[in-house]
Amino acid sequence: MIDARQASADPGYITQPLEAPGVSGYLPQGGHRRRDPFSVSVEREPRVSVPTREVVCYECNKTCSIPSAALSALCPHCFAHLNTSNVTVKPGTHHLHVRTLGDVKIPANVNLSQLDVVCHNLSVAGCVGGSLRATGTLSLSGHAVMGGKIIASLLVVQRGATAEVKPGISAERAEIHGTLIGRLHARGAVHIFTSGQLTGSCSTASMQIDPGGRHVGVCETLNSTL
Ligand SMILES: [Zn+2]
The missing domain is CATH 2.30.30 (SH3 type barrels.)
Structure with a gap:
């Protein structure tokens, strides 16, 4: 049973003083000093x-x-x-002009002759021609056939790959684990690993051939101080 006086004293809702943070004229815990109600204290957010x-x-x-x-x-x-953005060149694509800081992947079933690609890492397993420049790593796998002007920071011929380049590749450094056929110009070092083979002339600052690795062709040593 509900007491009538208690029921009438309870309005059914609770009132609280309206107090906006930083704009309040009230002082917490019974303070008597008045604040300027128009002063706004802005807390500095931590720099992200x-x-x-x-x-x-x-x-x-x-x-x-x-x-x-x-x-x-x-x-x-x-x-x-x-x-x-990263780009994967698909068979039948007409998007031949690519400029990106991302990576470009050219799969094995692609055969394009007029590519114009500038990217970071470039992975090629198909047959491509044109102008290709990788500011990062140019990775050749499968049976890649490349023609045109090809420039890379680091050339990596993957183990088991057979890559043909006409007329050749310019790179800062080269790591050959598979077979590379064509001319290679490297301002830095060329490393032919145990499973690697380079067939073609090579100009480089230094060449290292591991036991089992082969180089068939002329090797010209560049002056590394140039
Ligand atoms: Zn710029």
């Missing part, structure tokens, strides 16, 4: 550090730092719009 990564601009070849999660960025040196 965005993870970044170093990339090489494919337009001006300068190194710059962009947010790691950015889908695109602006080069601070040449103000070029930089694409960061």
